[in-house]
Ligand SMILES: Nc1ncnc2c1ncn2[C@@H]1O[C@H](COP(=O)(O)OP(=O)(O)O)[C@@H](O)[C@H]1O
């Protein structure tokens with residue numbers, strides 16, 4: 001069992017961005033990927049999710065030995081990969097509760113009973129300290145960075161995938177949102193779950209302590225280590241790897 005990224009090269013349009021990226025994530029492990037702006041972290045995350053803008057020109061991605069390099073995002077989700085929705089589409093009149101119920105139903109292959117589902121959702125929100133009124137909010141583009149992250153973390157706990165890829169960068173979270181996100185990830189963390197936590201800052205890694213840290217520069221991993229590597233970056237920056 002593992003999520004294996006084997007020597008992938010990725011381009012957006014004609015622009016090569018990821019140049020030979022290798023990583024194996026096993027259930028039970030938390031891998032952090034850190035790197036300066038523009039190093040290709042979000043490109044990697046989007047590629048793993050099957051975003052149509054990004055083309056894998058070489059290499060492959062395997063999920064528990066299943067080749068998922070070219071399969072659609074919904075099939076990836078069914079195979080156990082979490083597709084975080086950084087930018088939920090604007091769906092006027094659709095509440096967060098209905099949206100999550102429909103996604104859970106699609107993934108579980110059955111229609112979720114609204115009452116039972118609402119109970120499940122409420123329990124999750126309570127655990128994370130999210131205000132109950134959040135479930136009734138409509139999915140729209142007016143979400144703040146923090147609200148988007150709350151939705152993403154709720155989605156993670158409700159969909160309960162085997163592997164989660166979380167791109168934390170650039171979201172400018174305030175400390176409350178950061179704590180909710182960290183709590184959600186730590187709740188999800190278990191011997192059955194593998195996590196790829198992509199981040200620009202060391203900040204979240206103070207709350208979610210990774211098993212492995214990888215430094216990504218220029219579209220590939222240039223150094224790997226344990227949590228101490230993140231502390232080193234905190235002190236000395238990325239300059240030493242560029
Ligand atoms: N869809 C795209 N089209 C063209 N260039 C892109 C696209 N997405 C990302 N890039 C470029 O690829 C590089 C890496 O971007 P990104 O993956 O967002 O880096 P990071 O998340 O590490 O900051 C940047 O130079 C960025 O401008």
Ligand SMILES: [Mg+2]
Nearest residue numbers: 041042169170
């Ligand atoms: Mg990014």
